[in-house]
Amino acid sequence: MTKEECKKVVLDIIADIAPDEDLSNVKPEVRLRDQLQLDSMDFLDIVMELRKRHGIEVPEADYQQLASLDSCADYLTPKFLAVAAKG
């Protein structure tokens, strides 16, 4: 799993939970909340879908790590690699 692949996974999840958002120009370094209409319910769903689809746990204290696509990639890529190593 590369960081780019990781960003794609997050974007795919956002596309499913917020199909009414245009994701074609999401800037990876900008906070997701500042460019998309996502509220705390939507962030809960990103976390829940990561667990459901990929077996990745994000504790509540780490939610802020999901602020932008870049921070998602930094935070989640090692977790994806750890899950892959186990599997």
Place this chain on the structure above:
Amino acid sequence: MNTSTHYDVAIIGAGMSGLAAGIRLAHFGKKVCIFERHNAVGGLNSFYSLSGRKFDVGLHALTNFVRPGVKGTPLTKLLRQLRIDRAEFALCEQKQSRVAFGPGGETSLRFTNDFSVFESEIAAQFPVQIDGFRRLVTKIRSFDDVSLDAAPVSARAVVREHITDSLLEDMLFCPVMYYGSAQEHDMEFGQFVIMFKALFLEGFARPLDGVRVILRVLLDKYRRAGGERRMKCGVTKIVAHAGRASALVLDSGEEITATHVISSIGAPETERLINSATGKPLLTPGRLSFVETITILNRQPAELGWGRDTIIFFNDSPRFDYVCPDEPVDVRSGVICIPNNFDYGTDLNLPEGIFRVTCLARYDRWAGLPEDAYQAAKRAWFATVQSSARRFVPTITDNALAEATLTTDMFTPRTITKFTGHIGGAIYGAPVKHRQGRTELENVYLCGTDQGFLGIIGAMLSGISMANYHILQKG
């Protein structure tokens, strides 16, 4: 006990809120079962068949309608949380609605799904009040109405800070109260804000085929997410042990266990299921109930001159009294719904005309009547309700209406209790709401009307919020 079925979550009641909670939980892998006493889903918003016709109950219109692209409103949140494509609801917008006050509807405020129509009606008819009204709307727009721990404030008091004409004040409260208030005379301001946004700032719509379209979508999502449901199988008792629900006893006598229980049946109704040590129920059920008359017409209402208005909120008296009446029915005020008057598109409409009228009613004046007297009372009050409402639509003769009428039906507070189990026929539940959904038992939570989000979108959001807050967020 060892052999009984165990669920992660048991949900009591397959209404809008219970179904929505079920979809969330099943989607995220919880083992969920919904227990419903009735043979149909929908609870207070359902439908029934009589002589081959389908009648909607509850839903006049889906409130909270916003057009595609409008984000951050309850409808959008709901669609996202339940993974529903808005096309699945196939919503068609209202034409126009009105608040009509005075013995012949002399003062009338039109509104549509475009808020500026309502605002300009108020500016034209209450010029002295319009600045105050705009300040009130600004306050409403910025109010955090979904906070789970806001302190209660009187809506009448807040509205009076901005509106000094009691006629306009009552005209604002009438639709808002009729579409969701469990409290007499006044409302909690947060509840007022939820309904004001739902009715005026957002708007009305419905699918051509009515509430069953929405129920079908919910059921389909629930089933595909792996949720179970048991129909004609209510819960008769919640067995409490050390402050937790340890088991549920079903109508069949069977016992099941669940880690969490979500009850959509109402706060006092849930309390009465709990086999608690305290014994006496402490929660007071609501007193506000309704009758509804339904007239099926052999032509489109437009052919009778009734083609303009979708919903009319009426009141004939100097003040609007939202209170449980002394009489079986209070016909001074009410709500007319003409479901044909949504914009279904060119050449599309319901096959028959429908004229529905809802008025406040008193449960105990209906509950104890022997069958003959009950039927006679229904006939008598049907006529009274319909005559009262006809003052607020264009005049037609009794003969013309009789000729156009194919059949009629009516529900009363007694019908509501029979099919929904709500004590006292209280459609909007108890006056005191429980925003966090807590009960006396640690693992039993409320959702639906007594949690306090109103309307059918509110009901679904309530199920979603409680499932998120108490179960999903905690892993």
